[in-house]
Amino acid sequence: MVSVVSIEPTVYRKMDRQEDSRYEVSPHVRVRKEAFGLLFFNTEESRLTFVKSGALLGIQDHPDGSKKILADIKPETRGNVKRLFSHLLKKGLIRES
Amino acid sequence: MSHRPVSWDPLCAPVNVTWEITAKCNLRCRHCLSSDIGETDAAELDFEQCRAFIDELDRLDVFQINFGGGEPFLRDDFPDIVDYAHSKGITTCVSTNGTTINENLVKRLDGMKLLRIQVSLDGATETTNDAIRGQGTYKRILEGIAILRKKNFPHMSVNMVVTRINFSEIEQLCELASNYGVKTRLSRFRPAGHAKRVWREFHLDHSQLAGLSEFLSAHREVLTGDSFFPITKEDRRELGLNVCGAARLTCSVLPDGSVYPCAFLCDEPFKGGNVTCESLKDIWLHSTAFNAIRSIRADACESCTRFTHCHGGCPAVAFFLTRALNQADPECIASFQREVPRHAGTV
Secondary structure, eight states: OOOOOOOOHHHHHHHTSGGGGOEEEOTTEEEEEETTEEEEEETTTTEEEEEOOTTSEEEEEOTTSOEEEEEOOOTTTHHHHHHHHHHHHHTTSEEEO | OOOOOOOOOOOSSOSEEEEEOOOOOSOOOTTOSOSSTTOTTSOOOOHHHHHHHHHHHHHTTOOEEEEESSOGGGSTTHHHHHHHHHHTTOEEEEEEOSTTOOHHHHHHHTTOTTEEEEEEOOOSSHHHHHHHHOTTHHHHHHHHHHHHHHTTOSSEEEEEEEOTTTGGGHHHHHHHHHHTTOEEEEEEOOOOGGGGGGHHHHSOOHHHHHHHHHHHHHOTTSBOOOSOSOOOHHHHHHHOOSSOOBTTTEEEEOTTSEEESSTTOOSGGGOOEETTTSOHHHHHHHOHHHHHHHTOOOGGGTTSTTHHHHTTOOHHHHHHHHSOSSSOOTTOGGGTGGGSOTTTTOO
16 A cells, blocks of 8 residues: 655665564554655544654565564664654554564 | 744655545535536546546555545545545545435445545524525535434534634534534635635634634634644644645645645646646646745745744735735734734634
8 A cells, every 4th residue: 555665775674673673553543754754644633743763764564464663773873763662652653563 | 033934845745635526516605715616517537537546646655635626425426436545545534515415325434434524514503604605505514414423423523614704603613513523623714716706705804813813722622724823832733734735745636637736726827737647746746836835935924923833824815915925924913913902803
């Protein structure tokens, strides 16, 4: 349904690790990649959330139909990624898969 | 102090597309934003073209389609079009005049989880509503709402375009909607389509504009799509966007497939293209009209303390009243607030 977002190859390799794929987009939420980061849409509340994550976060279609949120985890980005995931979880936009 | 205007790269695609699916309508509302309503021979996309367009919206990850018209339910294939959008995961919001709702139609719509329904009602009383929407419509609209309510559609609202004619009935309308168990949405009256002809008669005076703003600030449960009313920043966040979304977040598609920056800017100079001969993506990213709208700067507003709330307001109102887009919204409350005693236009 939603095209897979292209992520730079170096980032994608990092993101492909299993430990980075434990978050999936909540069932009532849609998401797409934009230049600034990720744009979420809560279909129940018709609410947009702009997440200015740059290239830190990406989207990957999973064979089970869900969408995983992947992260570019390096020592220098670990803190930001953790904060972003915490924020998205709090807003109900993602959940642990 | 000068505030920075909103400046951003265009999104890959609109998040929301307003789609006038037909020009056919069984009513002749005096303030209709469409200009060719009732012209039954007007070109409209056929079912296959609609499906192809929805396929493109899916490829672009457009989140929502706001269907309007005309009266969408006058198209026999409309429920199938809505169904097809849902099959792609696209949320739909259908704006209907309510008079075409019947048990069979509701049965067909029942269970569509991604469907929102907005029924237009332009007064809390028969006299007021019928003066705007036509004789006998008030009763038929309420019958339509009652039929819809039997199926408990979870996302349903009654929408009133606030004009001089119905301003005094805002509170009553909210009560009426509440009695039916649906939300109220108040929309700003704008000079588009047929509404241009009745602008002088219908538009709110300064005192009423201030009163409406105050009412919306005090009643957060009331929906509004307006980017203009200067309610608090926190409230705006709750209500949604605080900047004009034309060509930035949304666009409008007419029955024949032509694309404009928003439903209120459908004059020829603003036409971006037509989806029957080019892709929406190309129109969105490259059309001269869309890029012009994105570059509008209402310079005079940038020193205003309210700038962060409205970013200059509605360019469509500015264009109609001043023939220029880079002007402050002529209905901006800040421009006349000193002349309006507090609570002067209390609803």
